[in-house]
Amino acid sequence: MTPTHIPDRSAPYGRPRRERRLLGIFVSLLVLAGGGYGVYSLVGDDVPDEDPQVASARKPLTAFLDAWAAKEARRAARYTDTPDGAASLLTSVLTNLKPTRTTIVGGRGRLEAEGEAEFPFTVTMAVPGAGKVSWESRARVKQTSGETAGETSGKQSSGEASGEWKVVFTSPMIHPELQPGQTLALKGGGSRAKVLDSNGDPLLASSLVGTVDPVSGKGTSGLEARYDDVLSGGRKASRSLVVADRRSGRAIKELTRAEKAEGRPVRTTIDPRVQEAAAKALDGVDDKAAIVAIDPSNGHIRAAVNRPGGLNRALEGRYPPGSVFKVVTAAALLKGGLRPEDRAACPKFARVDGQRFENQDQFELPADATFADVFAHSCNTYFVNARGRLSDTDLRDASRAFGIGGRWDVGTTTYDGGVPVNNSDNDKAAATIGQARVQASPLVMASVAATVKSGAFQQPVLVPDAVKKKYEAPVALDTEVNAHLRELMRATVTSGSARALKDLPGRPHAKTGTAEFGTAKPPRTHAWMIGYQGDSDLAWAVLLEDGGSGGADAGPVAARFLRNLGG
Structure with a gap:
């Protein structure tokens, strides 16, 4: 102009x-x-x-x-x-x-x-x-x-x-x-850089990348918004005043000139092969769902898929984890002296101050069942009745070895879980099976599996260059406890509720979860499965919101994901 x-x-x-x-x-x-x-x-x-x-x-x-x-x-x-x-x-x-x-x-x-x-x-x-x-x-x-x-x-x-x-x-x-149908708007000056995957190619994950306003050129969600200054060239970048079409947002005429500025790309840890395998595993899934995959050796997030897009439930969602939290409860019980071969009663029901807990489909195990059996079959009643072995702080303390509840510096917004100190007998009973006030994101539960695989918590990371200081777990996971957890998660695949993975290569280890939520009767449930590959550096979590059962519904999705990877 x-x-x-x-x-x-x-x-x-x-x-x-x-x-x-x-x-x-x-x-x-x-x-x-x-x-x-x-x-x-x-x-x-x-x-x-x-x-x-x-x-x-x-x-x-x-x-x-x-x-x-x-x-x-x-x-x-x-x-x-x-x-x-x-x-x-x-x-x-x-x-x-x-x-x-x-x-x-x-x-x-x-x-x-x-x-x-x-x-x-x-x-x-x-x-x-x-x-x-x-x-x-x-x-x-x-x-x-x-x-x-x-x-x-x-x-x-x-x-x-x-x-x-x-x-x-x-x-x-x-x-x-x-003219009628037009408006004034801003157009970004210079060249906007891309959000990249681990190979240096443009990241094909819309729920992570986010959106850019087509008129102003400013990032409005996801990594595009968080790293807008970097991608756009920061304060050096100026915008021009333009006449724009109100319907399409397309710039029609430039009224002022903008200084040119070159943005810098933002590189993530997403592995396009793993990301694509996770995305294809959710093809045909009608529920809101998420899959997260992590490299246990360094915490790098290899995949984070959300269906549908919008809310980044994979990294930010807050859910009761249900029975996948039994990995943490088992760590607390094992640290207290319990052993996998110890006898463990698994009746149909357990009652705590008038509240009834039950197993899925009200199953029960034989009288000679062991702790390894109740873990593999996800027996709620055993864990509820074992609450007397735990103090009000034991679950909270055990969760710290898995990094839960810390302040994670991942390079993007995350929900890092919460395990409060128990405030009643009923609260503790429900917390042992991942209910009550226990909350986690799929990222948190994938990290739990990754911690079992590696033997120590490695804080998840998505944008390495943006991480200033990784969160470190205030307590270490006991070596003997961790060895038992690996045995228990493998048995869950070979003889328990994660049998959907039994015939897959790569020696998968897993835990299923069916988490109740809401006030409906019968209660509605989220379906979970978490696990890791014994023969490679990959840990993962699958969540189906309001999706049924962990073993029956989340299990086949996890199996498709691992098959898509080729093992």
Whole structure:
């Protein structure tokens, strides 16, 4: 756009000082608005020899420009002849540009015809990313009804109008380059870099990458939003003011020039092969679902898939983990002296202060069942009845060895789990089977499996270059306890509830979970399965929201994922 002359506020449109004195004093209205404030100035009411109709017409225009400067689109629109259209366009312009300060300087109006006047004005905005932008425009104000006062009272010389004056709203009035169906917007300057996978190629994971506003070029969600400064070139990047199509957001005409700036790519740990295998495993799944995969040796997140997109439930979701949490409960019991071969009763029901707990489908195990058996078959009643072996802090303390509840520095937003100290016998009973107030994300539960595989907690990482300090578990996982956990998770595959993985290569280890939620009767359930490959560096978690049973529903999805990987 050709640079416009911004007239001195004390002398609109370059009038000489002598004429300026004759015009009178400017009236300035300062209005606090949002992050900044607007200033509207117009020739005052004491302008000598101003036509009475011009003076009357100027009043609604004053109110309109005042409200515009104050970023109050709907209030401004009330003074126009088409309030809905005016409010819509002004709202669009203000939303797109987000000016921190708006100054509108009005000039002297003139009568164009009986009941119609025209006024020039200049708009100057301070727009983040684009600096100061300015343009000149003109507004028509028209008497929409009534007769002239001279015709009804005989005072025709006065020329005053008795009808209501309205600002004639048109798109070019807001900016002379606008046409109907268009708006003002910002366009990013320079070249925006990409979010990359571990191979250095553009990451094909929309729920992780996020979105970019097509007009402003600014990241609005996911990694695009979190690393907007890096990807766009940061403060060096400037944006240009453009005319844009309101429906498509496509820039039609550039009004100002933007400085060019080159963004830097953001590299993630996502392995495209693992990501694709996880995504294909969820093909045909109707439930909301997530799969997370981690490299146990270093915590690198190799896959994070969400279906559908939007909420990043894989990394940020908060769910009761149900029986997959029994890995942590088992760690607490084993540390307290329990051994896998110890006898373990598994009745159909367990009762705690009037609350009944039961096994899925009310199964029970033979009298000679061992702790290894109740773990492999996910016997709720045994774990509930074993709560007497645990103090109110034991589950919380055991979870710390798995990093649960810490503040993880992953390079993106995550939910890192929570295992509160137990506050009642019922609370402890439910917590032993991953219910009550215990919460975790799929990322947390994948990390639990990864910790068993590696023998020590390795904080998950998605964007290594952004991680300042990894969270370290305040306590270590006991070596003997960990060896037993590996045995238990392998037995769950070979002879227990994770039998969907039994014939797969790679020596999978797993734990199933069916987590109750809500108040429905019978309760609704999330389906979980977590595990790791004994023959490779891969740990994983599968979650199906409101998806049924861990073994029957999450198990086949986990099996497809591992088959897609080839083992």
